[in-house]
Amino acid sequence: MNETDIGFWGVPLAMFAGAIRVSTPFLFVSLGECLTEKSGRINLGLEGTLVFGAMSGYAVAYLTGSPWFGVFCAGLSGCFFGAIHGYICKLPKVNDIAIGIAMMLFGTGLAFFFGKPFIQPQAPHLPSISLGGWSSLPQVRSALEINPLFFIGIALAVFMWWAFKNTRWGLIVRMTGDSAPAALAMGYSVDWVRFLATTVGGFFAGVGGAFLSLYYPGAWSEGLSSGQGLMAVALVIFARWNPLACFGAALLFGAAGALGPALQSVGITQGYYFFNAAPYLLTLFIMIASVSPKRSLKGAPGELSITK
Amino acid sequence: MSAFTLSRRTLLKSAAIGSIGLSAGLLTRRPAHAEDLTIGIIYVGSRDDYGWNQAHAVAAKALAAVPGVKVVEEENVPETIAVAKTMESMIELDGAKLIFPTSFGYYSPFMLDAAKKYPDVQFRHAAPLWKEGDPTNAGSYFGYLDQAHYVNGVAAGLSTKSNKLGFVAAKPISSVLSNANAFALGARSVNPKAEVQVIFTGDWSMPVREAEATNALIDAGADVIGCHVDSPKTVIQTAESRGVKSVGHNASQANLAPKGFITGAEYKWETIYKKFADLLAKGEPLPNFTGGGYDLDYVQNTAYGAGASPEAIAAADKAKEDMRAKKPIYIGPLKDNKGNEVIPAGTVHAPYDPWIDQINFLVEGVQGSIT
Numbered sequence: 001m002n003e004t005d006i007g008f009w010g011v012p013l014a015m016f017a018g019a020i021r022v023s024t025p026f027l028f029v030s031l032g033e034c035l036t037e038k039s040g041r042i043n044l045g046l047e048g049t050l051v052f053g054a055m056s057g058y059a060v061a062y063l064t065g066s067p068w069f070g071v072f073c074a075g076l077s078g079c080f081f082g083a084i085h086g087y088i089c090k091l092p093k094v095n096d097i098a099i100g101i102a103m104m105l106f107g108t109g110l111a112f113f114f115g116k117p118f119i120q121p122q123a124p125h126l127p128s129i130s131l132g133g134w135s136s137l138p139q140v141r142s143a144l145e146i147n148p149l150f151f152i153g154i155a156l157a158v159f160m161w162w163a164f165k166n167t168r169w170g171l172i173v174r175m176t177g178d179s180a181p182a183a184l185a186m187g188y189s190v191d192w193v194r195f196l197a198t199t200v201g202g203f204f205a206g207v208g209g210a211f212l213s214l215y216y217p218g219a220w221s222e223g224l225s226s227g228q229g230l231m232a233v234a235l236v237i238f239a240r241w242n243p244l245a246c247f248g249a250a251l252l253f254g255a256a257g258a259l260g261p262a263l264q265s266v267g268i269t270q271g272y273y274f275f276n277a278a279p280y281l282l283t284l285f286i287m288i289a290s291v292s293p294k295r296s297l298k299g300a301p302g303e304l305s306i307t308k
Numbered sequence: 309m310s311a312f313t314l315s316r317r318t319l320l321k322s323a324a325i326g327s328i329g330l331s332a333g334l335l336t337r338r339p340a341h342a343e344d345l346t347i348g349i350i351y352v353g354s355r356d357d358y359g360w361n362q363a364h365a366v367a368a369k370a371l372a373a374v375p376g377v378k379v380v381e382e383e384n385v386p387e388t389i390a391v392a393k394t395m396e397s398m399i400e401l402d403g404a405k406l407i408f409p410t411s412f413g414y415y416s417p418f419m420l421d422a423a424k425k426y427p428d429v430q431f432r433h434a435a436p437l438w439k440e441g442d443p444t445n446a447g448s449y450f451g452y453l454d455q456a457h458y459v460n461g462v463a464a465g466l467s468t469k470s471n472k473l474g475f476v477a478a479k480p481i482s483s484v485l486s487n488a489n490a491f492a493l494g495a496r497s498v499n500p501k502a503e504v505q506v507i508f509t510g511d512w513s514m515p516v517r518e519a520e521a522t523n524a525l526i527d528a529g530a531d532v533i534g535c536h537v538d539s540p541k542t543v544i545q546t547a548e549s550r551g552v553k554s555v556g557h558n559a560s561q562a563n564l565a566p567k568g569f570i571t572g573a574e575y576k577w578e579t580i581y582k583k584f585a586d587l588l589a590k591g592e593p594l595p596n597f598t599g600g601g602y603d604l605d606y607v608q609n610t611a612y613g614a615g616a617s618p619e620a621i622a623a624a625d626k627a628k629e630d631m632r633a634k635k636p637i638y639i640g641p642l643k644d645n646k647g648n649e650v651i652p653a654g655t656v657h658a659p660y661d662p663w664i665d666q667i668n669f670l671v672e673g674v675q676g677s678i679t
Contacts, residue, residue: 014524021523022516112354112384119356122564125549139527142550217519217542218549222354222384224515258520264507265524269677276510276517 017143018258026250028208029232032201039197040177040303044100047229048107053209055111058220062123074210082202086195160243177301240299348398352411359539367577387413452601454490456573461494466620474525476535480678506676569613602631644669
């Protein structure tokens with residue numbers, strides 16, 4: 001026993017730290033998905049966008065030496081994938097979910113193909129902001145090493161929440177998502193709005209991927225994403241298409257991911273398979289809890305193909 | 309009957325083709341080897357993962373340099389029916405005569421089925437799984453990395469200040485458990501106060517969870533981190549960024565942790581691969597099972613990094629000598645971490661005792677549970 005041993009307090013602290021460290025990719029992907037779904041389309045391809053964003057962000061950061069430029073390029077590559085999805089879905093009789101799955105495979109495959117030479121080299125990491133200087137506990141200090149992208153994500157969530165309600169653009173996106181005929185009657189191009197929403201959504205997902213490879217865990221490898229992109233889609237439904245709730249849900253998923261290792265570290269070692277599965281179980285329970293055969297989901301955009 | 313009578317034209321044609329073939333054969337013929345050997349190597353992940361797959365790929369490269377040997381490789385093959393298809397295409401399309409499926413889950417049923425289907429092809433799998441009754445053209449080879457992990461433990465036990473070591477483990481199977489145990493026994497042999505805390509991630513490659521596990525161990529007070537996961541890159545990098553020391557696994561991770569790297573347990577598969585290629589070239593049968601450690605040059609330790617203190621280096625060098633001399637790691641009396649006696653006093657398990665392949669406990673001094 002020494003003075004830095006904090007015993008069982010380690011579990012809530014680890015979950016708090018894990019929520020901050022692990023939630024950022026969830027947050028960015030779910031905000032991107034939220035925007036896309038608000039416009040009336042589902043983009044399941046964000047898992048592929050996330051992986052490609054992770055690869056391209058890492059590659060650019062390594063080649064240019066600037067991690068922030070890497071983040072930007074990851075976002076641009078995400079735009080590219082979003083734009084492909086948006087364009088193909090514009091064509092007649094195309095199913096957005098099927099295209100999403102195709103884009104997911106395309107994105108991961110392309111990332112693995114181009115990512116081969118970047119597994120070995122080490123790219124510069126994103127810096128973090130230390131907010132824990134007041135504490136004498138190294139655990140707390142390390143938990144409060146927070147990446148600026150986390151704060152950017154929070155600001156983005158608040159901005160989107162405000163913009164959906166209070167801006168003309170927010171209204172147009174919501175209208176396209178709730179009733180395409182209404183948008184047409186108002187003289188807006190439904191396809192164009194959805195194309196833009198998917199493209200911008202792709203940007204966010206790409207940034208989320210760059211966080212994975214450039215900050216935490218902080219290296220590009222082919223096993224980097226364990227389904228964060230797909231879980232983020234479930235998370236949007238859980239958050240009822242509300243960007244602020246997306247933030248809360250992302251924190252919850254991050255904390256759930258930290259639960260397994262944290263419990264083992266304080267000596268609760270039985271049943272770790274169960275605790276490690278926590279984020280996936282959570283996804284499943286959310287899906288079960290939020291469906292009903294009698295009504296469409298509260299808050300769901302009316303044009304969404306899963307709720308129609 | 310016309311099929312059997314050769315017309316003059318056919319005869320001329322086949323003679324011409326034959327002579328072209330013959331001269332081509334003469335021109336490209338390589339010296340010393342009667343026939344070229346194609347070897348197929350299958351990886352579960354990417355070849356440069358700083359870990360298990362990289363250790364094999366490094367050996368594959370050395371093997372490809374042997375005259376007359378051609379190596380075909382495929383990476384990212386899941387432990388599913390996909391590996392059966394990969395083996396089939398290596399045999400049918402590339403003409404492979406020897407296949408190394410290198411991941412644990414490839415063995416049963418996929419490799420066993422393929423061995424029954426292709427009796428003239430040799431299959432050797434990288435885990436101690438082959439037993440009497442399995443197809444004779446199949447087999448296992450294995451490096452006993454627990455010996456190198458013991459050396460890791462000795463170096464780590466003399467490098468810790470908090471007397472608490474961390475170990476990030478993938479799955480609770482015997483080869484992982486024996487490495488964690490050897491790490492703990494090595495550490496406690498030089499520092500009886502040392503304790504090892506194990507966290508299982510539940511999968512071979514899970515970067516985010518491995519990083520969380522490393523952070524959790526450091527938060528719980530561990531100041532040297534070891535691991536047994538497929539790609540230790542994340543664990544070593546996270547430990548380095550938190551300012552604690554680390555020991556490696558599978559391949560060399562020394563350049564990932566310029567400040568805190570002590571040493572690492574590495575496989576040396578090329579010793580085995582070259583031995584096999586040599587036997588096949590001579591037309592001699594391959595052993596169904598070969599396993600070894602330091603004494604047969606199947607495992608090694610990474611060159612010491614900046615984290616290794618002079619006394620840790622001296623003790624670890626001595627431990628290497630002990631391993632080369634086949635000094636046993638498991639000596640009774642020994643208890644597991646639940647207090648049950650697993651080796652009675654007076655019993656000693658030699659380095660390659662089959663008992664070691666059946667280990668299903670964590671030794672005293674290790675915090676963690678296998679269920």
